[in-house]
Amino acid sequence: MSAEVIIGDKRLAPHRLRAAILGEVHARPFRALPTPARILHFAFDTVGEQAHQDRNALTELCVRRGVTPPLPSDRHFHITFGGTGLRWEQHSEFTTYTIELPADPDTPPFHPSPASLATPMTLVPQPGPLLVAIDLHLMTDRPDRLAVERHFNRPSLAVAENSDGTAVYATDFHPDPEGFVRILVLDRDLGPERAGALVQRLLELETYRTLALLGLPKAQELTPSINRIERGLAELTSELQKTSSLADNNRLLDELTALAAELEAGAAGSLFRFGASRAYDDIVQTRLRIIGERKVGGLPTWSSFLARRMAPAIRTCIATEERQANLSRKLARAAQLLRTRVDVEVEQQNRDLLRSMNARTRMQLRLQTTVEGLSVAAISYYVVGLFGYLVKGLHDAGWPIEPTFATAIFVPIAALAIWWTVRRIRHRHVGKDDEHEV
Missing domain, CATH: 1.10.287 (Helix Hairpins)
Structure with missing residues (x-):
């Protein structure tokens, strides 16, 4: 994509970031997807050097297959092996591989086994720890397929139509016996372009939902420490009212500093995770609004299901982060109060020392x-x-x-x-x- 503008014989020099900004709008385009199709989607944690190693492995695969490899600046890439498509995308902390397979219209949903279809993943080393594994089946809607309940766990089933009713999609967010989360999409009148867009948004929904919930274990891990620091602060504040000697104030200040150090260590370690959880949750809500869900029968939509199951987890992360921030401010105020008392006590001792020195000087x-x-x-x-x-x-x-x-x-x-x-x-x-x- 050219970032230059030519007027007559004059070229207007572009900003150094203009090409990147223009290209970002068109990054990760939707791919037309014929119905029926089978999509296997994987997301791996690739922080740091793992992302670089994964890119090198993909480049080597392309060279072996005689395919032009991705450029160092590319964040997404698509190659085809016979009738199988492989889409690769690299994000800030994870990498996705999406396998696009044709499907038999008469084959029941989620057959054959996804493990037997994921052979392209054996061509490259595993990029990092697995976060997401999705088995999505795109099928033409028929009366015998409306009973989607038989393919999912009924208590966790979420079903919805898109905004104009041209598709029905369902999932229970549970991994099947092989570890894949199943998503069934029934195409009523989508067309390849809209089918590709809907499928990609559903894959992103499940991917970002999983990533958003990574903050919950961190919040649960930090909660006992935060509770202990809050109790310690209350005890120190209570003791602060009863002590006045310099030695006691110094001891309390040391204990308070230890509590603040423990809190800040936890806050620093969770800062990125909680911020990422909020960002991923925003992406999930945005994707749901774009799809424009409508209810199907008496079953919950994806939005209502996630609002009931996912929103509390996100609120827990937010509440934990706010507790850290509030507790940090309280510790800072208590420490400032103790430092003031210590400084006053030291000044009083210095004043008494100067008085003693003056008396000795007069005697001398x-x-x-x-x-x-x-x-x-x-x-x-x-x-x-x-x-x-x-x-x-x-x-x-x-x-x-x-x-x-x-x-x-x-x-x-x-x-x-x-x-x-x-x-x-x-x-x-x-x-x-x-x-x-x-």
Whole structure:
């Protein structure tokens, strides 16, 4: 498909995604299907490397059969082996193989055994774990085939007409003894194109119904853990009202963090599964609306049956996801409250520590002042003593100096000089310490 537009001799450069967007509208087209026909449909879980290996296996099969293999960008592909058609489709997390077989109009529904008809599946390795196996029989409607109940489990039977009554389709959603879910389509006046479209939508309904329900086991698996976390949160919140010490608050915060980690691990592991279940359920509801079901007799339609059986499972997944989200918010609020209490308690301890440090500093200052005074007195005593020896020596040498009087005059001078010197030295050291701190 060309994405370019040519006007005269000018080519308009397309957006790099224009071709992909235009092609997506026509992806997975309906194939005309003559009546009668037998369709065997398989869906396999192919997440990650399995999808790449499956594509390689299909490419090798095409090469062996002399058929042009799918391109790396192809998401759907169709090949024919004699009178048997094989349709391959690759989706985000699963891959489908659909075998299209002609059928004998006089053959009873679902005969012969589907296992004897699925030989094309033996030509490629199994792509991954099997999710869906459907045996669909498209037959011309005849009076003797209206009693579809004899082909299905009556309590689970769902039957409906399409919007204009040109087809009747039925299933019980139960696997038969060989593991296939049976679907019977009675063609009243469909034509090949509409028959192909209806059959593909019915196959998609059963496929997406199965995929949508994959979230239910995950929800059931997570429910005990969520219940335990809810009880733990209630107990911690109750204990939070009774404790006030920093050690208790730290212990509660550790326990709360462990609960939050367990919850987030479960939520992260189920995020994709629950989101996919919602998306697949939307696809199922869309397909049912497109078909436009009408009741047949007193039997439930597919829509009413799935609303009764499938909708509760989807609501369980949604409710579990909402419980996770609500519980996560509650845990966050409780953790924030505990962190606030811990921070306040730590600030109070820091304040008390600063008060204690201030008291010790004041005591050290008083002691330093006392020691400084004693130091001045002691140094003055020695200096005055030395000065006394000096003046006595000068007096003996004949100098006209009175030793006692000169010593008495020198005492205050020496004391002041020493006090000033000690104070200056202390101020100089304090200034250097301030510079180092800066």
